[in-house]
Amino acid sequence: YNLDPASYTLQSINHHLYYVAPLTYNNIFANLASSTTPGFVVVDAEDPQAQPQLRVAPAQADASLAYLPGALLNQDLLRHVYLSGYTSGRLVDPTLELNDSFHPYWTISLMQPTRGYTGDRLADVLIVDAHTGDISEYLPQKVPAWVDRVMPSATVSQYLQWWGQYHAAPWFNPSGAGQQTPAGTPQLLYNNVDQPVWLVPMTSSSSNDNSSTGVFLFDTHKNQATFYPLSGLGIGTNVESTIKSTRANIRGYDVDSIQLYQIYNTPTWVATFVQSTGSGSIFQAVGIVDAKNLNGSNVQYETTLPAALQDYQQWLTQQANNGNTPTGGTTKTVTGKVLRISPVQQGTNTIYYIQVEGQNTIFTANLSLSPKLPLVQPGDMIKGDYLDTGGTVLNFTNFDDLSIRLGGGGTPVPGTTPTPAITPAVSPTATPKPR
Template sequence: MKKLGIIAFSILFIVLLVFTDYILMPVWLLNHSFTLFVLLIFAVIISVVTISLLRNKVAYSSLILVALVIVIMVVQFFRSSSIFKHQEKRYLIGDIKEKEFNLEISPVDLSKLPEVTPRMALNLGDKRLGEDLALGSQVTLKEFWANHVDGELYYVAPLAHSGFFRWRDNKEGTPGYVIINAANQREVRLVKEVNGEPIRIKYQPSAYFSDDLYRKIYRSGYRNVGLTDFSFELDDNFNPYWVVTLYKNKVGTSGADPIGVLIIDPQTGDIEEYSLENMPAWVDRAIPQYIAIDQINYWGRLVNGWWNPSKRGMLQTTEGTNTVYNEGRSYFYTGVTSAGADESTIGFMLVDTRSKETVLYKISGATETSAMRSAEGAVQQFEYDATFPILINLEGEPTYYMTLLDRQGLIKQYAFVNVRDYSIVGIGETKNQASSNYVSRLRDRGQWTPIENVYDEVNLEGRVVRVGSSIIDGSTYYYILLDTMREKIFIAPLTMSNQLPLTKEGDRVNISYYDSPSGNINLSRFNNLEIRPNN
């Protein structure tokens, strides 16, 4: 009878083990907390059943197995604790370089600045799906990812199954993805084929059983490594892929650190593994945002060890993070502030999303939330809400850029807020208007001082092809197009020269400006050669 019980238990245990592996998919390593918890449950079950069936001294020796797992858990706890491992945790981020903001961050082209947020992308994508009644009832959109594709920034999301029964009816996969130009909310496309070939997103997180993306990877031999940050990306030919980060815990059961990526074809399930050094150039994101922020906080908080009740020298990240792009590379951005500080930063960090290279720019100024409140306060009569800002280089100044939304989530205005002095705010109904307003306020405060080795001052002469004006927050701005440089629009405030209101098409003028890649340039000097001061 006991033998039958042992045989039955052995079969049930194997079934339980297979079930755990298939459903829970733990990482079979002893430095993962969930895996240790699973092993403890197994050890308890084995001991209880063994003692119940055999009821002898040998059976009670099975408790050693429970004790062994508990000992491993205790050891891993101490190996993971910042009390004993503060040095290892602090240097997980690697070497942090300090650089000059103006020398490293390229001036921004206003036309490329994103105006779409992930939340807006979902609303725009749902609206696009709603235009296709048959498709809208079968699929949904779960999450959008920022992608830098062929020089443009997009938000992209795969069509996801809206439930188990929808998956069962469409097991060949959902028919494509939605792509939105981050700089133009009117450019929303539903992509169902690439190069004439139809798209089927078969493997995805919202699928079930063998079509589930995590399970597909796990059962392909990746049981002994951590899998995280499943992001949907496009290559430069707009072919879709899943990019998944491989990581290992380097400090006990903590200290997750990326070691490579998997690139999965969502249509065929083909998997290719790459190290961080040799992955394809089109991959934007190999470093999970939460890992980067955790490691920066370890670096800042453990500067003087675990025991630091006075918080001497302690730093921490500000609330909220964002992704910024500079010369085709993407970075996680976060402000850095002293522990306990609420309104100001001592600088900010950029973490390369491919290599984890981290740079600290020491610029004291406002936090992101302070800048948001400043922008909202400039138009408080409208009760607009500011989006979380993006850090940019505008006219040589570190600047927060954000959009202002109404209660329906629609963009009403754009805002630029100076990092060093968040009372300097530029608001406008277009990016160009807001930028001109911002630069005018910088000039008024005497804070616009372009650095010579970053900007070259250019002197240009030509005839006016077009000239127009607009009023922004009570200030008049003039927009000038010259025959000698038709690709640039030059902007000047009325306060720059009393010749501006008298300037007309055909006049020959002489201007000066600091060169930048933007198609809209703020002038530093204006002179109408047709107007003689003595006349």
């Protein structure tokens, strides 16, 4: 049996993201010798250090796969479904998905044309038990909650291609004015762990355009999409080359899995750095860059996602400190009493984590903001400006400890009498007499 690296499917299982791929036959003789393959592989999509799971029979009794795409004769998945009576449309996009008990199923979209042989629409969703071959038919909006996607990505691309050509342009339009086109293939993203969408950046029809006109989020369960006008985002191969060019990538790792997210209210490209080998790619690091400020020097490179996010937040704060307009977030001011404070060394920087009374977030401050930071103690009154990016950890852009007063004569403490300063006496100097 073998495993095709391109066959992994991202999905949510028990509110956690995994990649799942089936074990397939090595050759026709292996297929003739066995009516099933042993099972499938599950890889944690959130923790690169987690051990992959090989789920096979008999350790998991229902793990074996009796029907697969491309298998011989009636073991072929689409042939099995067609011979079971589903002949009224095209059977497309067979996808291996697991329910929350890790039982394997194949989801298949039954497409029917609306104009002759074209204009396919999603009519039904077929869920095939990969272990027994039992078939259940559902309307797209009635599929079980564990099914992540039923709208084929190719159909989404076709719909958005038509929308870009005709929604704001005449039917006869040789110049291409007003037309848009998808900037790439749909990306499967999760608004949260149980809300998958197809994300598709759009650009103008000009082949020289390397920026977006907006972004589509297409529901994976029904024919419904929302367009967000968002111009100026870097797209295409320009994103990959920019992330790869960061100075931190001294080993020349390849860039993979480039996806667009809204992080700290800022459109952001997130990618992984991988080391390519003969048997696949090995995760090495995470790269994050502002989608509107594509530059190799702006890429935040770290071996873990939390560290990269922290660096990115610090970078956004630094942009605000330098007078640059951040692409997301608003500047706010907080004044309050310090409950807790702790310094943390991050590379060459000392970062202070501060909890302020009455605030439900943690604030961070770079030592460069104020020389008072090492002197701050619980109970001190502080005042700071910060960029509100909506996260639970926010960075100060300005900081002052109101309990520490520097310079000047100071203010006398109430209830005490100032001690007069001692004035040194001046001794007279005798004037020599003239001779």
